[in-house]
Amino acid sequence: MVNVYSTKVKNFVSKLTFDCGQCFRFEKRDNYIDGVALGKYIRITQNDDSISIEGIDENEYENVWKYYLDLDEDYETINDDILNHFGKYNDTISKAIDVANGIRILRQDHWEALCSFIISQNNNSPRIKKIVNALCETLGETIEYSGNTYYSFPSPQVVYEAGIDKLNELRMGFRSKYVFDAAKKIVEGTIDLKLIESMEFDEAEKYLMQIFGVGKKVADCTLLYGYHKTEAFPVDVWIKRVIEKYYPCGIDLNDLGKYAGIAQQYLFFYERYTQKDGM
DNA sequence: AACCAGGTTCTTC
């Protein structure tokens, strides 16, 4: 007996949301998307404006997953704000929105986002997924669902206790010591992830950068995807290319609005996925 | 076989 909760959605496309590079633990199957988030296995099926989530009931949807999927936000308003801030340069952003509308910025777990984006550095998407999944399979807790076994994302405590040698076995390479330092600082209390929720953006960014191996880009991704601080505008190589290509005179990074990070996701997707036929 | 991949640190000027 499995629970299924169904609801209507606007401005939400599950395939885009889970395959735009913001998360690493979900897979596109033939007719659905599935993966583990917040310690739970979920399976999402979508037909146009209607989604069904297997494994949850209405109560859990209202209290957890609506929020996780960012379905409580009005993306019409958000897109308008983004257009106001980016549209003054040229029409690139409106093209990006045409292609990427339906992506929502997930509200991922603090630690999972931090750890995943540390692993993402100087790395490619398939290998990031491979390492993150290896980390979960090796150190996470088992989650049984419908005869299959899935794994939760391991806590900082468990990662710390596993030690750096164990992380090396997971083929993290030079990122092992970074992940370990993050876990260590959290376990020892030098870093309090909960505290970041109430910090101003600049303070939060600096705070995270105390971690060895966390620079501005990883800090910004953590704040955007793990804290929903949507004013974050992570600049990676793709966004650098976007700026060079479409905004040759540059853009004012201090005036991108409170949804800059969502615009960043649209632009990233636009540049990266529209020229690949794999979408 | 050399080069690259959703960065960061370390060195050097």
Added chain:
DNA sequence: GAAGAACCTGGT
């Protein structure tokens, strides 16, 4: 500070 090399590893 700004530019350049080095960094693990797996895939072309």
